[in-house]
Amino acid sequence: VGCDRSKNLVDICGEKNFQAFVCDALSVPIRSGSCDACISIAVIHHFSTAERRLATIRELVRLLRPGGMALIYVWAMEQEYKNQKSKYLKKKNGSKDKEEEINTGMAQRPLSDQMPHSSSQDSAYSDRLLNDSKDEGHTKPVADSRLPVHTNRTSFHSQDLLIPWHLKGGTKNKGESVDTVSFPDGSKELQELNPVFHRYYHVFCEGELEAACRSLDCVRVQKTYYDQGNWCVVLEKL
Numbered sequence: 001v002g003c004d005r006s007k008n009l010v011d012i013c014g015e016k017n018f019q020a021f022v023c024d025a026l027s028v029p030i031r032s033g034s035c036d037a038c039i040s041i042a043v044i045h046h047f048s049t050a051e052r053r054l055a056t057i058r059e060l061v062r063l064l065r066p067g068g069m070a071l072i073y074v075w076a077m078e079q080e081y082k083n084q085k086s087k088y089l090k091k092k093n094g095s096k097d098k099e100e101e102i103n104t105g106m107a108q109r110p111l112s113d114q115m116p117h118s119s120s121q122d123s124a125y126s127d128r129l130l131n132d133s134k135d136e137g138h139t140k141p142v143a144d145s146r147l148p149v150h151t152n153r154t155s156f157h158s159q160d161l162l163i164p165w166h167l168k169g170g171t172k173n174k175g176e177s178v179d180t181v182s183f184p185d186g187s188k189e190l191q192e193l194n195p196v197f198h199r200y201y202h203v204f205c206e207g208e209l210e211a212a213c214r215s216l217d218c219v220r221v222q223k224t225y226y227d228q229g230n231w232c233v234v235l236e237k238l
Contacts, residue, residue: 003028025056028063035063038070042230044209045074045202048160053202054212061219064237069222072213076231077156077203086229091153149198159205162198204231 002020004010013020023029025043038060047053060070079086150161209231210224223234 001030026052026059028059030063032062033065033068036065036068038063038068039072040070041073042075044072045204046200048200048202050212054215057212058216061216061235061237066237068237070235070237072209072233072235073227073230074204074209074232075201076226076229077159077205078226079155079229081226088229089153089155147200150201156203160200160202163201165197165199166194167197168194206231209233 002010002013002018003023003025004013004020005022005024007022010020010022021029025040025047040056040060044053044056047056057072060072064070076086079089148158148161150156150163152163206226210221210233213219213221213233213235218238220236220238221233222236223232225232
């Protein structure tokens with residue numbers, strides 16, 4: 001049984017005859033102690049405080065029966081580990097991501113490689129959007145209150161940041177692909193059809209996820225490891 005915050009993704013699961021429902025990771029409507037195993041893949045790094053990240057792990061553990069196991073994956077601050085760059089860093093900006101590959105197994109496609117293509121140009125556009133909000137008479141934020149906007153396929157310089165998601169394609173009208181409409185680069189029309197959205201990430205330092213899990217009395221950490229730009233924990237409910 002799967003759950004996700006996105007109704008559209010859950011609908012896709014339904015079309016494929018999978019069991020899935022919409023819910024929040026902080027409040028999963030499943031009976032306590034009813035699951036033999038749970039997985040949380042690339043979810044917890046989207047919560048913006050340490051308290052909420054810990055609460056998400058606690059909720060995951062609540063679902064497990066005693067002796068049940070959970071696997072957690074989060075994005076790592078260390079995209080270069082033991083002198084090896086992750087595939088996220090190795091992948092060139094010009095390469096084309098295949099959205100259909102997102103659902104492939106972890107062994108075939110690393111989780112950190114599931115990001116949509118986003119160039120430094122996207123990041124510059126994101127900065128312009130943020131600056132425009134100040135120019136339009138909005139209250140000026142306090143110093144250092146703005147989260148940095150990450151340039152894709154580069155190392156992380158902050159644990160808390162925004163990743164620009166540059167949506168391409170889609171439909172303008174029903175049955176009409178926007179790919180059939182040509183606009184100059186940087187034009188207002190192109191920006192409206194290919195908008196940039198900012199997604200919050202907290203990238204985990206080595207030992208951070210394990211320490212959060214170990215802080216729970218009812219948990220035994222069975223294994224901690226690094227996998228292609230992700231910190232991973234296997235834990236058991238006592």
